[in-house]
Amino acid sequence: MMKPEDYMQQAYRCILQNDFEQAIRWFEAAIHAHPEHAELYYRCSITHARSKHLLPALEYARKAVELSEGTEEYRLHLQTLEAKQLIIKAKLLLEQSAKETSKPYVEASMLLQEAIRLDPLSVEAYVMLALAYSDLNEYRSALQVLQDAILLDPQNGQLQQMLQETKQRMRSMQ
Incomplete structure (x- = not known):
């Protein structure tokens, strides 16, 4: 099984190629494999937000805040959304x-x-x-x-x- 960092690396490769939809798929695969990893939800939320997908961005941001027990960076991102x-x-x-x-x-x-x-x-x-x-x-x-x-x-x-x-x-x- 891939580590969360491996998925993120794949997602960032896609982002660098401006393929945000594929990046989202990598983040979502990572979340599926590591459902308790708050940073994956946060990164997926940011990518959704950049792609103007506000509802999934909000959903993932809320989950990141919940899993991280209110990490400031995640909370501020959620408030912005x-x-x-x-x-x-x-x-x-x-x-x-x-x-x-x-x-x-x-x-x-x-x-x-x-x-x-x-x-x-x-x-x-x-x-x-x-x-x-x-x-x-x-x-x-x-x-x-x-x-x-x-x-x-x-x-x-x-x-x-x-x-x-x-x-x-x-x-x-x-």
């Missing part, structure tokens, strides 16, 4: 929302606040939260969130532009 999932849910709410009701915006803003708590470096979550606040006419909150995003990504000109547009909308409402 959970934040991504919340961002996707919020996006769907905002896209489906009808203008006459504020309920989807309120719900989306709550999901995005949680996403930021889980992954405080997600500029995307800050931007979407600012948009949701703007749509709720909560311009002060939108400005604060945009300023936080600018601190994370000071070179992003679009954030500066959004900040100026939000300030203008706020002035026009006064």
Whole structure:
């Protein structure tokens, strides 16, 4: 029987050749052979996440955290994935929302606040939260969130532009 490291070596060979699907198969074979090895779940989760397979990535990340009894690196990875999932849910709410009701915006803003708590470096979550606040006419909150995003990504000109547009909308409402 192959050792976990042998499987990982095969998986990394595939990753270097940009064959992420084959790498996932190697990680999953390793997990099948060594079901109590937390790092295999973690590495498989990362590869799934890079391939935009969020649900299996979350599943493997949860198992890695469980098996490792909360290893910090694994826990942070799981939180980042959970934040991504919340961002996707919020996006769907905002896209489906009808203008006459504020309920989807309120719900989306709550999901995005949680996403930021889980992954405080997600500029995307800050931007979407600012948009949701703007749509709720909560311009002060939108400005604060945009300023936080600018601190994370000071070179992003679009954030500066959004900040100026939000300030203008706020002035026009006064």
